[in-house]
Amino acid sequence: MGSAQGFSVTGRVLIRTETDSVPLPGRMAVLHEVGLVGGRPIDSVLTDGNGAYRLRSAARDTAAGYLVSVEHGGVGYFSEPFIAGDDAVIAASSIVAYDTSHSLPEITVVERHIIIRSRDADGTRRVLELIGLGNDGFVTRVTSDSTQPVWQGAIPSEALQFEVGQGDVSPQLVFRNGDSVAVMAPLSPGSKQILITYLLPASVRTLNIPVDQPVQDMNIMFEDTSATVAEGPFTLTGVEQLDQVSLFRYSAASVLAGTPIQVRFGTAGFAVARLWWIIIPIVALTMGAVLYWWLKQQPVPAATPVAADTDTDQLARQIALMDQEYEARKSSMSDTEKDTYHKKRAELKASLSEMLAAGNKPS
Numbered sequence: 001m002g003s004a005q006g007f008s009v010t011g012r013v014l015i016r017t018e019t020d021s022v023p024l025p026g027r028m029a030v031l032h033e034v035g036l037v038g039g040r041p042i043d044s045v046l047t048d049g050n051g052a053y054r055l056r057s058a059a060r061d062t063a064a065g066y067l068v069s070v071e072h073g074g075v076g077y078f079s080e081p082f083i084a085g086d087d088a089v090i091a092a093s094s095i096v097a098y099d100t101s102h103s104l105p106e107i108t109v110v111e112r113h114i115i116i117r118s119r120d121a122d123g124t125r126r127v128l129e130l131i132g133l134g135n136d137g138f139v140t141r142v143t144s145d146s147t148q149p150v151w152q153g154a155i156p157s158e159a160l161q162f163e164v165g166q167g168d169v170s171p172q173l174v175f176r177n178g179d180s181v182a183v184m185a186p187l188s189p190g191s192k193q194i195l196i197t198y199l200l201p202a203s204v205r206t207l208n209i210p211v212d213q214p215v216q217d218m219n220i221m222f223e224d225t226s227a228t229v230a231e232g233p234f235t236l237t238g239v240e241q242l243d244q245v246s247l248f249r250y251s252a253a254s255v256l257a258g259t260p261i262q263v264r265f266g267t268a269g270f271a272v273a274r275l276w277w278i279i280i281p282i283v284a285l286t287m288g289a290v291l292y293w294w295l296k297q298q299p300v301p302a303a304t305p306v307a308a309d310t311d312t313d314q315l316a317r318q319i320a321l322m323d324q325e326y327e328a329r330k331s332s333m334s335d336t337e338k339d340t341y342h343k344k345r346a347e348l349k350a351s352l353s354e355m356l357a358a359g360n361k362p363s
Contacts, residue, residue, distance in 0.1 A: 007084055009055045011092035013047045013070050013077075015099070016189070018138045023051030024097055027070045031055040034081070035064040042066075060084035072097035075140050075186045098188055102144040105137030107151040110191055111217040114209065115247060115294075116200070116263070118224040123202025125224075125265075128165075128294050129155070131194050133187060134216075140188040149182035154210035158200055165195035165294070179210070197294070206230075209261040218255045221247040224265065232261035 009031055014021040024047060031042040043055040047070070055068065061084065068079040080093040111132035116125055133151055135141060141150050155162075157179045164171040173185035174194055181196055200207065209220070209232075220229055221240060225248065234250040241247075255261075330338065 005060060006056065006058045007060050007087065008089045009057070009066070009068060009092050010089060011053060011068055011079060011094060013051045013053070013095045013097060015072065015097050016138055021096060023047075023049070024070075024072065025049045025051055027051075027072060027097075029053040029055060029095075030069050031057065032067050032069060033057070033061060033064050034067065035061065057084070066090075068092050068095065070095055070097060073100040073140070073142075075100060075142065075188070077188070098138065098140045100142045100186070101137075101139040102142060102148075104139065105135060105141065107141055107187055108134045108136070109153060109213055109215045110134040111219075112215045113219045113221070115221045116223070116227065119202070124160075125200040125204070126197065127159070127200060128195065128197045129181075130167075131181070131196070132191050133183070133194065134191050135187050135189045137189055140186050142186045143184055146184075149177065149184055150187050152177055152180045152182040154180050154212040155196070155198070156200070156207060156209060158204050158207065159198035160201060162196065162198045165197060167195040168192040169194050180212075205265055207263040207265075209263060211255055211257060211259050211261060213257050215255040216253065218252045220250045220261075220263065222250075223247055227263060227265045230262045230264040232259060234261075 011029070013024045013027055013029060015024040027047045028044055029047055030044040032039050033042050042057045045053050045055055047053050053068075057066075064084070065081045066084060067081045070077055075097075077095050077097045079095050082090060082092060084090065109131065111130070113130040115128045115130075117127070119125055131153065143150050155176075159176075159179075162176040162181075164174045169183060169185045169187075169192055174181065174183050174196070176182070181194070183194060211218075218234075220234065222228075223245060227248075229250045232252065233255065234252045237249050237251040239246050240249055333341075
């Protein structure tokens with residue numbers, strides 16, 4: 001809802017160096033109003049000697065959002081978004097800008113999460129990858145020309161219908177380059193997530209996932225209970241539950257470049273319900289809202305019957321009984337008894353993960 005009452009916005013623009021953040025004078029600060037049907041600039045002014053600015057709006061829209069932008073070295077930087085409440089003067093968050101470099105620092109892969117859906121009606125599988133890129137330096141990495149990506153990383157060669165989703169980087173600046181995903185956008189210090197999706201052909205029974213650079217944290221998640229990570233340093237760590245969709249998560253840390261990773265489809269499965277005690281909230285991953293949206297867009301296939309697994313059932317009951325006893329007695333338990341419980345439970349959970357990862361099937 002609009003209001004005739006105007007307001008002012010104050011803030012500062014700083015530039016980050018290796019040792020400090022100092023004022024950035026002489027930069028044009030622009031106040032933007034962003035509504036449901038788009039955005040528009042409201043006011044602009046040059047920052048003073050202390051990097052400070054004061055911007056004005058003749059009216060306020062309480063249904064809109066506002067932010068302040070500046071440009072430095074050809075790269076845009078923004079304040080945190082804010083709303084125009086009742087205050088006559090609104091203090092925006094400080095904007096921190098950086099100098100730029102074509103070569104340093106190296107962009108690293110902080111995280112890579114691969115989510116593979118069950119087969120669609122035509123036999124294809126939908127795949128989403130969330131890739132977290134890290135800039136640990138004090139300058140923004142930019143491209144030297146239109147042929148040199150700021151970063152690129154390998155994806156499976158079988159990928160079809162490559163698309164880019166809405167992440168921290170504009171989708172218009174992320175594209176497929178052969179069997180790689182390439183980023184042309186400036187990458188400022190900190191972390192940025194990109195989102196890509198593609199299809200695996202119906203003929204794919206074994207998938208080799210390329211790792212052409214180190215990955216600090218990597219997860220492969222399946223909706224299909226018959227899928228498994230057959231090769232690679234991965235452990236089955238639990239089940240992500242999201243909007244009645246269960247995703248089995250295999251995790252690995254510090255994955256080296258060149259590590260062979262192979263996924264196989266169609267091996268013996270197991271029932272999701274038997275893993276309720278190790279369900280992990282989807283919010284453990286970044287961009288949970290994006291994952292929720294993506295999963296909602298996909299068709300949900302009919303459940304595949306799976307055989308009972310007596311060994312895992314027995315282990316599940318043992319863990320559940322231990323948990324029940326612990327909850328009933330923990331207020332009166334000694335520290336030694338609590339330590340014994342946690343150690344024993346960790347051992348049982350590790351055994352369970354090993355059994356599931358090995359596809360244990362009792363005779």
